[in-house]
Amino acid sequence: MFLIFTIISIPFSARSSSSEQSSKSSSSVSDDENDDDYESSFSTSDSSVSETSSETSISSRSSSSELESSSSSSSADNSEKYLKKVESLSYGTASEAKYDKDTNTLTYIGFDAWADYTHKDLQNMMDILETIANRQAVHYGMHNPAIDIKLPDGTLIAQSDGTDDIEFVK
DSSP states (O other): OHHHHHHHHHHHHHHHHHHHHHHHHHHHHHHHHHHHHHHHHTSOOHHHHHHHHHHHHHHHHHHHHHHHHHHHHHHHHHHHHHHHHHHHHTBTTBSEEEEETTTTEEEEEOOGGGGGSOHHHHHHHHHHHHHHHHHHHHHHTOOSOEEEEEOTTSOEEEEEOSSSOOEEOO
16 A cells, blocks of 8 residues: 555656756756846836837737738628628527628528418528528628528518518518
8 A cells, every 4th residue: 555655656756856856956047047137127228218119010000901901801700700600690590691791691591380380480590581681791790791591492471681670571
């Protein structure tokens, strides 16, 4: 029994002594670096300040152009994420959803049985679909998407321009 305890405790004692040594060495290095930073902070001149400010303005300009180029790719990613989220949330309420990022239009494809439903019967489903579309649009940056609701045969039954509630067409 004593042998098992010794074998198990050896790796733990070796780890703790090596971590103590590494923390001591890193603290001595950081103390030396802090002393250098402290001394150099008092020796700045006007020319180094102006060099730093011009470097900052150049780097901020390049950062803004990088952000602009990445925003177009991120909007494509966001539109895909938006569509996936809308599809997952509308499962059972609509058979599928499609999003056209060029026209900012979300199209829900309903079920065949919807052709036989009255507007009153469909109104609750339309409200749910509209809520899903608008809440997720805000989250993914697809502001005020137009919403089309169609039957599987392509017949448009309801729509919204993105600023008003969904209204029935037929």
